[in-house]
Amino acid sequence: MKKVLITGGAGFIGSTVASALLDRGITPVVLDDLSKGRAEFVEDRIFYRGDVADAALLDRIFAEHPDIEAAVHCAAKIVVPESVAKPLYYYRENVAKTIDLLDSLQRLGCTRVVFSSSASIYAPTPDARVDESSPVDANSPYARTKQMMEQVLQDWTRGEGAEHQRVITLRYFNPIGADPRLRTGLQDLNPSHALGKLIEAHSTGAPFTVTGVEWATRDGSGIRDYVHVQDLAEAHVAALLRFDEVVAPDAADRYRVINVGTGDGTTVRELVTAFEQAVGAELDVREAGPRPGDVIGCYAAVDTARELLGWQPRRGIAEGVADALAWRAKWAARLGV
Numbered sequence: 001m002k003k004v005l006i007t008g009g010a011g012f013i014g015s016t017v018a019s020a021l022l023d024r025g026i027t028p029v030v031l032d033d034l035s036k037g038r039a040e041f042v043e044d045r046i047f048y049r050g051d052v053a054d055a056a057l058l059d060r061i062f063a064e065h066p067d068i069e070a071a072v073h074c075a076a077k078i079v080v081p082e083s084v085a086k087p088l089y090y091y092r093e094n095v096a097k098t099i100d101l102l103d104s105l106q107r108l109g110c111t112r113v114v115f116s117s118s119a120s121i122y123a124p125t126p127d128a129r130v131d132e133s134s135p136v137d138a139n140s141p142y143a144r145t146k147q148m149m150e151q152v153l154q155d156w157t158r159g160e161g162a163e164h165q166r167v168i169t170l171r172y173f174n175p176i177g178a179d180p181r182l183r184t185g186l187q188d189l190n191p192s193h194a195l196g197k198l199i200e201a202h203s204t205g206a207p208f209t210v211t212g213v214e215w216a217t218r219d220g221s222g223i224r225d226y227v228h229v230q231d232l233a234e235a236h237v238a239a240l241l242r243f244d245e246v247v248a249p250d251a252a253d254r255y256r257v258i259n260v261g262t263g264d265g266t267t268v269r270e271l272v273t274a275f276e277q278a279v280g281a282e283l284d285v286r287e288a289g290p291r292p293g294d295v296i297g298c299y300a301a302v303d304t305a306r307e308l309l310g311w312q313p314r315r316g317i318a319e320g321v322a323d324a325l326a327w328r329a330k331w332a333a334r335l336g337v
């Protein structure tokens, strides 16, 4: 494979995927409207600024790059509370616009699509472990856009005129860290997820609060599956390189879902301990009840990724923390803050 379209390739995950492709000699062609992506992340890359729903722009991209062999669709709005406040905006951006993008990809003969989905669509399970056949029951408008799109994509591959369309959906768990070469990372210096709060507590001396301490986990705190974003990016490379084996052009079912996590659950308290070890300092840790919308969480069964993609995660939480901190320092200096 020589060239791949990446929507949302100026964002956190898409830019890391683009770097991982470049490292393997595959040229990424980035399409991003920069609503959240950063121009700095695409400075030295083939880049089109615009909307995934812009059919004329897709025509131009494929006219200028007829050798694009696959599309990785990362572009989306991703903030859960915002999706609760503005559901129509989220359904339009993540569902309606993706449908327009699929129309363009089909018209332009781009038959391989890798879709960014999310572990947040899984229904809670008694032991928090989920495989690809576990029930889904998204609990926010954001997560529902992902669950809906998965259904749309599956139906699409079964429709008339889409006999050549094939889709691999990657369900991401909780990405942490940054590109180990620090080309790109998170746009926000103070992200709202647990690791972001830990970094903030460490850098300001403020307390870190474990929200929710009575979940049915080994220590009562919520559980997640923190996958290094570079490992996640490499899963995309594997999915692209093995695409035709995973979903053959003449396969009866041309839609495939694959979990991308570490296979290990980490509770919030365990994350705190791992963070303290990584930075060599103790934090002021407090406890509180769960916030509205909090969930017990889940972690991935990753046998499918191992078998189909020949992929497995290579980096642990300590590396995720170290790369997140190194990126944050570099990015803050670049932003001049």
Ligand SMILES: NC(=O)c1ccc[n+]([C@@H]2O[C@H](COP(=O)([O-])OP(=O)(O)OC[C@H]3O[C@@H](n4cnc5c(N)ncnc54)[C@H](O)[C@@H]3O)[C@@H](O)[C@H]2O)c1
Residues within 6 Å of the ligand: 007, 008, 009, 010, 011, 012, 013, 014, 031, 032, 033, 034, 035, 036, 037, 038, 050, 051, 052, 053, 073, 074, 075, 076, 077, 078, 093, 097, 116, 117, 118, 119, 172, 173, 174, 175
């Ligand atoms: N970050 C996570 O924890 C996580 C977890 C699971 C799944 N995902 C999924 O991974 C994908 C990438 O997430 P991310 O964390 O990199 O977010 P991000 O916001 O950094 O990246 C999304 C990118 O898409 C672009 N974009 C949004 N709408 C667009 C549109 N209509 N046209 C063109 N570009 C548009 C934004 O400018 C941004 O650069 C998303 O689909 C997200 O749902 C993320």
